[in-house]
Amino acid sequence: MPDLPPLLPRAxxxxxxxxxFAGLDFSVNANPYGPNPLLVRALRDADHAHYPDPTYWEVRxxxxxxxxxxxxxxxxSVGASDLLHRLVRAFLPAGDTLxxxxxxxxxxxxxAALARAQVEVRRExxxxxxxxxxxxxxxxxxxxxxHAHSAAELQDxxxxxxxxxxxxxxxxxxxxxxxxPTPPRHPNVVRVLSPGKAHGLVGVRPAYALAVPEVAARxxxxxxxxxxxxGTAAVLAALPDxxxxxxxxxxxxxxNARALAEELARLGxxxxxxxxxLTLEVGNAPRVAAALQSxxxxxxxxxxxxxxxxxxxxxxxxAENARLxxxxxxxxxxxxxxxxxxxG
Numbered sequence: 001m002p003d004l005p006p007l008l009p010r011a012x013x014x015x016x017x018x019x020x021f022a023g024l025d026f027s028v029n030a031n032p033y034g035p036n037p038l039l040v041r042a043l044r045d046a047d048h049a050h051y052p053d054p055t056y057w058e059v060r061x062x063x064x065x066x067x068x069x070x071x072x073x074x075x076x077s078v079g080a081s082d083l084l085h086r087l088v089r090a091f092l093p094a095g096d097t098l099x100x101x102x103x104x105x106x107x108x109x110x111x112a113a114l115a116r117a118q119v120e121v122r123r124e125x126x127x128x129x130x131x132x133x134x135x136x137x138x139x140x141x142x143x144x145x146x147h148a149h150s151a152a153e154l155q156d157x158x159x160x161x162x163x164x165x166x167x168x169x170x171x172x173x174x175x176x177x178x179x180x181p182t183p184p185r186h187p188n189v190v191r192v193l194s195p196g197k198a199h200g201l202v203g204v205r206p207a208y209a210l211a212v213p214e215v216a217a218r219x220x221x222x223x224x225x226x227x228x229x230x231g232t233a234a235v236l237a238a239l240p241d242x243x244x245x246x247x248x249x250x251x252x253x254x255x256n257a258r259a260l261a262e263e264l265a266r267l268g269x270x271x272x273x274x275x276x277x278l279t280l281e282v283g284n285a286p287r288v289a290a291a292l293q294s295x296x297x298x299x300x301x302x303x304x305x306x307x308x309x310x311x312x313x314x315x316x317x318x319a320e321n322a323r324l325x326x327x328x329x330x331x332x333x334x335x336x337x338x339x340x341x342x343x344g
Contacts, residue, residue, distance in 0.1 A: 011106030023296035032201010047236035075219035146273030
């Protein structure tokens with residue numbers, strides 16, 4: 001057998017697992033007021049009986065006009081994860097380095113490992129790039145910290161990448177929920193957008209990247225024929241006309257998230273920066289997450305982000321948030337008792 005890349009476990013995520021769960025899911029950062037009915041209608045009305053246009057020209061043209069770019073600067077995908085894997089395959093040779101400002105999205109780190117590349121994590125934006133750094137990743141805002149970069153910081157990072165030929169990947173999965181500034185239009189910037197979260201339609205997996213034509217062409221070249229189902233393509237094409245739903249619902253999502261953060265702050269230190277999600281210090285995150293799941297509430301254990309004492313919680317509707325707070329209060333009371341008994 002040839003020398004093959006290793007088999008690696010899947011990156012941990014929120015949401016469903018192989019074990020059935022029928023409770024309240026606070027582990028997925030999606031708009032709880034979704035799905036956007038206009039996008040659901042586009043999905044249902046799509047032509048599912050025939051192959052779509054293999055170039056997806058109309059979809060790309062609509063997104064391009066909306067963003068003020070050319071269709072050749074748009075690369076489509078089923079989920080941001082696929083785009084990140086393609087970015088690694090196209091631009092990160094084995095032995096070179098992905099630099100992430102704070103912990104990267106798990107799929108990107110896994111893609112780098114599959115490519116036998118290195119992953120370097122910095123707590124702050126770098127001031128220089130070492131030889132071999134080919135990709136720089138920022139969550140904008142970051143998951144789970146919620147930190148977003150200023151426009152000036154993004155410009156500085158893009159200019160820094162230009163000096164060495166690296167690409168700056170700006171992951172905007174949660175940008176619609178916040179006032180995060182739009183990244184600069186720059187030849188070394190790749191914007192990765194996954195609008196299903198803000199529109200409450202994550203199951204359709206709509207995603208696309210905005211990049212200069214040379215980069216977009218390489219991403220498209222790594223996709224198989226008809227890589228987008230007709231329904232997902234229709235949802236992406238309808239996005240420019242579907243924004244009123246965000247104007248109606250996202251302010252309420254923000255209010256619910258602030259109220260949830262205030263309630264949870266009574267139980268422990270909370271880190272929240274205006275995103276639909278927050279993190280809470282609970283001591284032993286795996287144990288608390290398991291106890292919550294047994295009580296009918298699923299949260300995200302942040303151990304894989306290097307924070308084994310924290311859980312990530314996404315806001316849901318107010319009555320559902322109240323159920324989570326009540327369950328956590330009881331579980332953390334038990335954790336406190338357990339800690340006292342252990343110390344005694």
